[in-house]
Amino acid sequence: MRVLICHDAGAAARRTADILCDAVAARPAAVLGLATGGTMEPVYAVLRDRLADGSLDLTATTTFNLDEYVGLQGDHPQSYRATMDRLLFDAAGLPRDRTHLPDGAAPDVAAEAVRYDAAIAAAGGIDLQLLGIGGNGHIGFNEPTSSLGSRTRVKTLTAETRNANARFFGTDEAAPRFAITMGIATILESRACVLLATGPGKAAAIAAAIEGPLSAACPASALQLHPNATMVLDPAAAADLRLRDYYETVHPGGGEALL
Numbered sequence: 001m002r003v004l005i006c007h008d009a010g011a012a013a014r015r016t017a018d019i020l021c022d023a024v025a026a027r028p029a030a031v032l033g034l035a036t037g038g039t040m041e042p043v044y045a046v047l048r049d050r051l052a053d054g055s056l057d058l059t060a061t062t063t064f065n066l067d068e069y070v071g072l073q074g075d076h077p078q079s080y081r082a083t084m085d086r087l088l089f090d091a092a093g094l095p096r097d098r099t100h101l102p103d104g105a106a107p108d109v110a111a112e113a114v115r116y117d118a119a120i121a122a123a124g125g126i127d128l129q130l131l132g133i134g135g136n137g138h139i140g141f142n143e144p145t146s147s148l149g150s151r152t153r154v155k156t157l158t159a160e161t162r163n164a165n166a167r168f169f170g171t172d173e174a175a176p177r178f179a180i181t182m183g184i185a186t187i188l189e190s191r192a193c194v195l196l197a198t199g200p201g202k203a204a205a206i207a208a209a210i211e212g213p214l215s216a217a218c219p220a221s222a223l224q225l226h227p228n229a230t231m232v233l234d235p236a237a238a239a240d241l242r243l244r245d246y247y248e249t250v251h252p253g254g255g256e257a258l259l
């Protein structure tokens, strides 16, 4: 696992955007796994700037988002479909049928989850998966105690996650209780993954994910099994790491390893 501790949250977002841009430069038809959440918004802002100045071209890529709320139509402003249209897809110019999210409004959401895993496989698998992390260690919407062997499926959200996401919904509107999420095994099949975490609210989850035991109690700890996982952190999210000095020695300023 590569642990990159950047100078601040802005630098961490740019580092994450750089990793995605490098993957697309290496393979213009890359299959990208994308993530939502407030942490990702500055990453998409960087990508929109690069699309606008012509230094990034996403038109040949295919994308698969991690998750979607159950019960929200794609045109609901807080659906992850609408969020991704707003944050990236409208600016990216790739055909809509190559931007995939689970359909949270499907009549049979269990079947939709199975279909989604099959669609990822049919696209050849994910080259690079972006991830955030919940304060409780979730990735996608794989809440604590999610099977480390799980596939894409419906999950019930914890009260903590619902409260954290309530800020995106109107006061007269309940935050959704269920989501379709890629499973942990689905995420582990990506050929590379990059998790971005910023702010003090993520410090405990990051310490558990990187240095804690491999455990379904912290779903992000499953990334310890991934052969090509990168954790991009700001100093606040890195604050509880016992081996922080070591990570900073290997990757000064969150840069490439000095060999």
Ligand code: GLP
Pocket: 035, 036, 037, 038, 039, 040, 066, 067, 131, 132, 133, 134, 135, 139, 140, 141, 161, 165
């Ligand atoms: C959300 C998403 C995750 C995201 C996480 C953290 O509920 N399903 O993909 O990583 O929670 O969100 P934020 O970045 O807003 O803290």
